[in-house]
Amino acid sequence: MAFVCRRCGACCRIKDGIVRVDDGEISRIAAFLGMREDEFIEKETELSPDRKSLVLHSRPDGSCVFLTEGNLCRINPVKPDKCRTFPQDWTNPDSASVCPGLAASRDAVTG
Ligand code: SF4
Ligand code: SF4
Numbered sequence: 001m002a003f004v005c006r007r008c009g010a011c012c013r014i015k016d017g018i019v020r021v022d023d024g025e026i027s028r029i030a031a032f033l034g035m036r037e038d039e040f041i042e043k044e045t046e047l048s049p050d051r052k053s054l055v056l057h058s059r060p061d062g063s064c065v066f067l068t069e070g071n072l073c074r075i076n077p078v079k080p081d082k083c084r085t086f087p088q089d090w091t092n093p094d095s096a097s098v099c100p101g102l103a104a105s106r107d108a109v110t111g
Contacts, residue, residue: 006100017062020080021045021056026040044057056080066079
């Protein structure tokens with residue numbers, strides 16, 4: 001069975017999950033939000049735990065600050081590549097336990 005996203009937002013509220021953003025993504029997202037890049041960086045990002053890049057802010061419950069109450073992404077047209085390509089292009093060992101759409105597509109394959 002092909003992967004179908006359930007729009008549950010679970011992948012956007014992983015405790016300790018991080019979403020790195022590179023310069024191009026920062027530029028795109030800031031423009032979409034009508035913010036200056038430096039303003040966006042200061043208000044919406046922080047240094048990653050490994051101090052190698054910037055990541056989007058998370059709320060105390062682990063959810064991304066751009067996740068709406070209706071499980072939509074507030075920056076969907078310009079969301080980071082990491083978000084846009086999950087789980088079709090990349091996963092990690094825990095992904096199927098987080099993502100019901102991925103689990104269903106794998107169940108269909110393994111029977
Ligand atoms: S940027 Fe959008 S898709 Fe990515 S984690 Fe945040 S809410 Fe989810
Ligand atoms: S966890 Fe999977 S099914 Fe739920 S919104 Fe994310 S990609 Fe879609």
